[in-house]
Amino acid sequence: EKGGYDHFMMKEIYEQPNVIKDTYRGRLNANKGIVQMAGIEDNIEKFLNAERILIVACGTSWHAGLVAEYVIEEFARIPVEVEYASEFRYRNPIINKKDVVIAISQSGETADTMAAIKLAKENGAFVFGVCNVVGSSISRESHAGAYTHAGPEIGVASTKAFTTQITVLTMLALRLAKAKGTLSNSDYHRYLMELEIIPEKVKEVLSTNDITKEIALKFKDSTNCLYLGRGYNFPVALEGALKLKEISYIHAEGYPAAEMKHGPIALIDEQMPVIVIAPKQGHYDKIVSNIQEIKSRSGKIIAVVTKGDTQVRELSDYVIEIPETSDALSPLITTIPLQLLSYHIAVLRGCNVDQPRNLAKSVTVE
Numbered sequence: 269e270k271g272g273y274d275h276f277m278m279k280e281i282y283e284q285p286n287v288i289k290d291t292y293r294g295r296l297n298a299n300k301g302i303v304q305m306a307g308i309e310d311n312i313e314k315f316l317n318a319e320r321i322l323i324v325a326c327g328t329s330w331h332a333g334l335v336a337e338y339v340i341e342e343f344a345r346i347p348v349e350v351e352y353a354s355e356f357r358y359r360n361p362i363i364n365k366k367d368v369v370i371a372i373s374q375s376g377e378t379a380d381t382m383a384a385i386k387l388a389k390e391n392g393a394f395v396f397g398v399c400n401v402v403g404s405s406i407s408r409e410s411h412a413g414a415y416t417h418a419g420p421e422i423g424v425a426s427t428k429a430f431t432t433q434i435t436v437l438t439m440l441a442l443r444l445a446k447a448k449g450t451l452s453n454s455d456y457h458r459y460l461m462e463l464e465i466i467p468e469k470v471k472e473v474l475s476t477n478d479i480t481k482e483i484a485l486k487f488k489d490s491t492n493c494l495y496l497g498r499g500y501n502f503p504v505a506l507e508g509a510l511k512l513k514e515i516s517y518i519h520a521e522g523y524p525a526a527e528m529k530h531g532p533i534a535l536i537d538e539q540m541p542v543i544v545i546a547p548k549q550g551h552y553d554k555i556v557s558n559i560q561e562i563k564s565r566s567g568k569i570i571a572v573v574t575k576g577d578t579q580v581r582e583l584s585d586y587v588i589e590i591p592e593t594s595d596a597l598s599p600l601i602t603t604i605p606l607q608l609l610s611y612h613i614a615v616l617r618g619c620n621v622d623q624p625r626n627l628a629k630s631v632t633v634e
């Protein structure tokens with residue numbers, strides 16, 4: 269049942285090229301310039317009239333929401349706010365009839381996310397669910413939605429659910445951009461093409477498995493770890509840190525790289541592994557200078573870089589090379605080596621990877 273892998277988590281990491289394809293199958297056709305999902309087509313006016321989009325979720329799904337904030341705002345120019353469902357539901361938030369609320373949940377059973385949806389509905393908002401489990405409570409409670417087609421996710425640490433959530437939300441952003449004319453024709457088509465070949469790139473980046481295992485051997489006894497990224501890769505840094513915490517029990521923090529100097533830089537010494545997501549796109553020069561700041565304080569640098577990069581390589585103790593992708597789609601690629609790294613560290617520490625202590629796959633109580 270684990271398909272020859274030692275753990276469900278590894279099986280699910282390796283399923284990602286296929287399940288991303290399953291998620292866009294029948295919805296995305298780059299040659300024809302089409303991206304469509306029934307739940308959006310049927311309600312396109314709601315999205316186009318929205319004064320803002322509010323995203324509610326927990327944990328890894330909340331991280332997918334953060335990626336979506338960046339993608340939707342950039343592509344479709346609709347203001348987006350992302351909230352932890354548990355905070356949203358208890359803080360008497362302002363919800364307007366013209367708000368579209370997107371609830372993201374792998375299980376579709378998370379109690380706080382469910383309560384956030386109910387509150388949004390009571391206040392007249394339109395609720396769109398992005399769930400993996402078909403027929404789940406959240407998918408039923410939403411006015412409309414789009415399923416991720418990741419298949420059953422057994423490992424408690426979410427992997428393929430995250431990348432398929434990002435796939436759905438990127439398609440949503442592209443669909444809205446097309447309707448609103450907020451992306452140039454050439455950019456729109458380029459993103460469609462790129463999204464269609466993302467599974468090939470994910471396959472390619474899975475070949476970093478050996479190097480991540482080597483890195484895991486070096487750092488398995490660390491007590492702390494920092495993850496840094498900027499722009500689209502800031503949420504990926506948060507997700508990388510969460511993955512390490514939950515399965516290896518190593519304390520880890522994710523930060524936007526530029527926030528380092530506002531506090532966390534005080535933690536850096538030769539004992540501190542710092543994982544920096546530094547692809548060639550986006551804020552490359554800025555992140556290079558952040559890496560120099562870490563280097564000058566003797567931090568151990570593990571960098572995720574675009575294939576062929578030399579500048580970051582020179583500054584780093586270890587590099588993990590990934591294929592080139594545009595900035596907006598890079599989370600689908602950069603997140604993979606971080607999943608592998610957490611997996612190998614947890615295995616080397618003898619942790620129960622698929623069933624980490626104190627955690628449940630679906631959190632049906634608040």
Ligand code: F6R
Nearest residue numbers: 327328329373374375378425426
């Ligand atoms: C982390 C993890 C959790 C879930 C969170 C939300 O790996 O699995 O943080 O992401 O409990 O669960 P769903 O998406 O089912 O609402």
